[in-house]
Amino acid sequence: MDDTLLTVGILFVLMGLAGIYITFSGISETMRPLAEFSVLLLVLGVIMIPGGLFRGGIPQLSGPKVVVSLVVVVGLVSFVATTAAMGIGPWTPGPPEISGGPTPFNVTITIVPGSFNPTQAENYVPKEVSVVAGYNSTVIWVNAEEVPVGHTVTSDQGLFDSGLFGQGMSWTFTFIREGEYPYHCTPHPWMVGKVIVLPSSPSSAQPSS
Ligand SMILES: [Cu+2]
Numbered sequence: 001m002d003d004t005l006l007t008v009g010i011l012f013v014l015m016g017l018a019g020i021y022i023t024f025s026g027i028s029e030t031m032r033p034l035a036e037f038s039v040l041l042l043v044l045g046v047i048m049i050p051g052g053l054f055r056g057g058i059p060q061l062s063g064p065k066v067v068v069s070l071v072v073v074v075g076l077v078s079f080v081a082t083t084a085a086m087g088i089g090p091w092t093p094g095p096p097e098i099s100g101g102p103t104p105f106n107v108t109i110t111i112v113p114g115s116f117n118p119t120q121a122e123n124y125v126p127k128e129v130s131v132v133a134g135y136n137s138t139v140i141w142v143n144a145e146e147v148p149v150g151h152t153v154t155s156d157q158g159l160f161d162s163g164l165f166g167q168g169m170s171w172t173f174t175f176i177r178e179g180e181y182p183y184h185c186t187p188h189p190w191m192v193g194k195v196i197v198l199p200s201s202p203s204s205a206q207p208s209s
Pocket residue numbers: 115116150151152185186187188191
C-alpha cells in the first residue's frame with residue numbers, strides 16, 4: 001500500500017468535488033475551465049486511490065487508513081449522488097430570488113411619450129434610480145405614451161420581465177437583493193435603464209426628516 005499515492009488521490013477527489021461544487025453553485029459564471037479541470041482532478045484521484053491501496057498486493061482491509069479512506073470516498077460519492085437525485089444543492093442552479101412583497105415606499109419610473117421613437121433619448125425617466133432594499137425598492141413603471149404602444153421592462157440578466165404593457169398601464173416589481181439591475185424594452189432595444197438596489201441599513205429603516 002502506498003500512503004502517498006492514496007493521500008494524493010483523496011486530495012484530488014476532494015479538490016475536484018470542491019471545484020465542481022463552486023462552478024455549479026453559481027458563485028461565478030466564468031468558471032467553465034475550472035469545471036473541466038475539476039473533473040480531470042476527480043478522475044485522476046479516482047484512478048490513484050485504488051492504485052495507492054493495492055500497490056504491493058491486496059492491503060489488509062482492517063487497516064484504519066483503508067477504512068477511513070473508503071468511508072470518506074463512499075460518503076462523498078453518496079452525498080453527491082443523493083443531492084443530485086433529489087434535485088437539491090448546487091447541482092440545480094436557478095436565478096437568485098430578487099422579488100418580494102411591496103415596501104413601505106416606492107419609486108416611480110415614467111415611460112415618457114415618444115419612447116417608441118428610436119431618435120428620442122429620453123424614455124425611462126429617470127433612466128437610473130437607486131433604491132434601498134426593503135425600504136423603497138418597489139419600483140413602478142408607468143407607460144405614459146400618448147398613443148397606443150406597448151413597452152416592456154426586461155432584465156438584461158434574465159431576472160425579470162414585465163411582458164408588454166400598454167398605454168396608461170403600469171408594472172410593479174419589488175427588488176429584495178442589493179445589486180445593479182440593467183433592463184431594456186424588448187420591442188424597442190434603444191430604451192434602456194438601470195435600477196441600483198442598495199443594502200438595507202438601520203439608518204434607512206426610517207424616512208429621513
Ligand atoms: Cu418600448
